[in-house]
Amino acid sequence: MVRGKIQMKKIENTTNRQVTFSKRRSGLMKKAYELSxxxxxxxxxxxxxxxxxxxxxxxxxxxxxxxxxYDKHVKKGQNSKSEVQQCMEVRKLPSLNRTTYR
Known part of the structure; x- marks a missing residue:
């Protein structure tokens, strides 16, 4: 049995979108772990x-x-905060909505 191709567009149904997000997030985390x-x-x-x-x-x-x-390898060309710096600021926030996979 062959899976059909999925058209790359936003899933309009919110329930289906959440289920897809959850499954794909889990799959991505698993692949990241396997790669490491x-x-x-x-x-x-x-x-x-x-x-x-x-x-x-x-x-x-x-x-x-x-x-x-990563930040050492990125060229600094803009005066505004880089996404990496913003991410580091997020890490300092309380872990109210944070879920960590290990």
Whole structure:
């Protein structure tokens, strides 16, 4: 049995969209974990849901270390805050809506 192709557009039904988000988020986290274990890679994934919840995965226990390592490799061309800096500020917020996968 062959799966049909999925058209890349926003899912209009909110229930279906939430179910798809949850399943694909779990699949992405699993793939990130597998990549980190099988290839000994340093992996970090940050996902914000539509409602603003933060979901994260880091192959090392300190995601800030991965973000800082990434930040060293990014060229600083703008005076405004980079997305990495904004992400680091989010890490300082209370973990009210935070779910961590390990």
């Amino acid at each position: 274990v099988l290839c000994d890679a340093e992996v970090a994934v940050v996902i914000f849901s539509q409602k603003g919840r933060l979901y994260e995965f880091s192959s090392i226990h300190d995601m800030n270390g991965t973000i800082e390592r």
